[in-house]
Amino acid sequence: MGLTVLSGPSGVGKGTVVAAVRERHPEVWVSVSATTRAPRPGETDGVEYHFVDAEEFARMVKAGEFVEHAMFAGHAYGTPRGPLRERLAAGVPCLLEIELLGARQVRSAMPDARFVFLAPPTFEELVRRLTGRGTESPEVIARRLDRARIELAAETEFDHVVVNDDVRAAAARLVALMIGS
Ligand SMILES: Nc1nc2c(ncn2[C@@H]2O[C@H](COP(=O)(O)OP(=O)(O)O)[C@@H](O)[C@H]2O)c(=O)[nH]1
Ligand SMILES: Nc1ncnc2c1ncn2[C@@H]1O[C@H](COP(=O)(O)OP(=O)(O)O)[C@@H](O)[C@H]1O
Numbered sequence: 001m002g003l004t005v006l007s008g009p010s011g012v013g014k015g016t017v018v019a020a021v022r023e024r025h026p027e028v029w030v031s032v033s034a035t036t037r038a039p040r041p042g043e044t045d046g047v048e049y050h051f052v053d054a055e056e057f058a059r060m061v062k063a064g065e066f067v068e069h070a071m072f073a074g075h076a077y078g079t080p081r082g083p084l085r086e087r088l089a090a091g092v093p094c095l096l097e098i099e100l101l102g103a104r105q106v107r108s109a110m111p112d113a114r115f116v117f118l119a120p121p122t123f124e125e126l127v128r129r130l131t132g133r134g135t136e137s138p139e140v141i142a143r144r145l146d147r148a149r150i151e152l153a154a155e156t157e158f159d160h161v162v163v164n165d166d167v168r169a170a171a172a173r174l175v176a177l178m179i180g181s
Contacts (some may be wrong), residue, residue, distance in 0.1 A: 002093045003084075003110060004178045007103040008118030009148035010073075011130030015162040017118060018097050021136045021169035030095045030177060034060060039077035040135050050080070068105035070100065073143050077102070085128075093178050100151050107157075116177060117158035121165050 021028055034050040036057050045051045052060070057076045061069060069078030079096055079148050087094050096106065106113055120126035127149060130141055155161060160177050164170040 001112040002088055002091060003096070004116060004174075005096045005098060005103050005106050005107075005113055006116050006118055007013045007098060007102065007150040007151070007158070007173065008164075009101055009120070009126060010099075011126055012118050013129060013170070015095050016119050016167055017164055017170050018095065019097065020167050021175060024168075024173050025092065025169065027093065028095055028175065029092045030097070031084055033077050033079055033098070034039075035075055035077045037077075055091065056177075059149075067109065068102040069105065069130070070099060070101040070105070072099050073140060073147065079105065079106075095174075099147075100154050104157075114177065115158045116160045116162055116174060117155050118164050118170065118174075119155060119161050120178040121163060123152070124129055151164065 004117070006014060006018065016029055022069055031049070032046065032050060034052050036052060036054050039045065039049070039051050042067060043049065054076065057078065060066060060078065066078035066080055067075060067084060068080045077098070079098060084094060084096075098106070103115060105114065109177065122127070127145065130144060136144065162170050162173045162177070
């Protein structure tokens with residue numbers, strides 16, 4: 001099974017590590033999720049996410065177009081089924097970067113997938129990273145920290161834990177788990 005699911009608390013560096021994987025490992029295909037949240041500065045529709053409105057998201061859910069979908073901090077996120085199915089059928093190593101509830105749905109639907117938890121070196125460092133990104137209001141940061149505590153407690157559900165101490169090292173460890181070193 002060529003599918004790897006990467007999860008971990010908000011701010012741990014999932015997006016950063018996945019960007020490093022994209023840059024250095026073009027042989028890995030990274031799924032582009034749909035979301036109802038607004039693009040952040042520098043994000044492009046179709047690259048980091050497909051940015052859709054709530055109506056379009058609901059239509060996609062109803063049409064069965066998602067492998068999994070979940071709410072996170074007030075917005076909907078989902079993994080489109082078609083592109084993933086095509087890449088898996090072609091034998092391409094595939095990576096999903098999704099939150100815990102979605103990872104659990106994938107675990108039920110595709111139990112042969114590999115589940116990797118990206119962990120912060122310490123909780124204090126997680127708070128620093130989440131605050132330091134500067135893209136969220138204090139209310140949003142507080143909500144994400146509440147969710148982060150829940151996500152950290154689920155670490156033991158995963159097959160592997162990669163500590164994001166150094167971005168390049170963490171990306172290399174993730175790819176080694178996916179395709180061997
Ligand atoms: N279930 C699910 N979660 C997703 C999907 N895409 C992204 N996420 C997760 O949604 C959460 C919020 O993502 P985002 O708004 O980009 O914030 P960030 O991860 O803190 O930069 C993160 O935990 C992502 O891993 C998806 O398709 N399905
Ligand atoms: N290994 C690392 N060391 C230091 N800072 C990091 C590391 N990985 C990510 N960061 C920083 O932490 C913040 C959150 O990273 P991000 O990739 O947005 O997290 P996530 O996608 O998990 O929410 C960003 O400011 C990012 O530059």
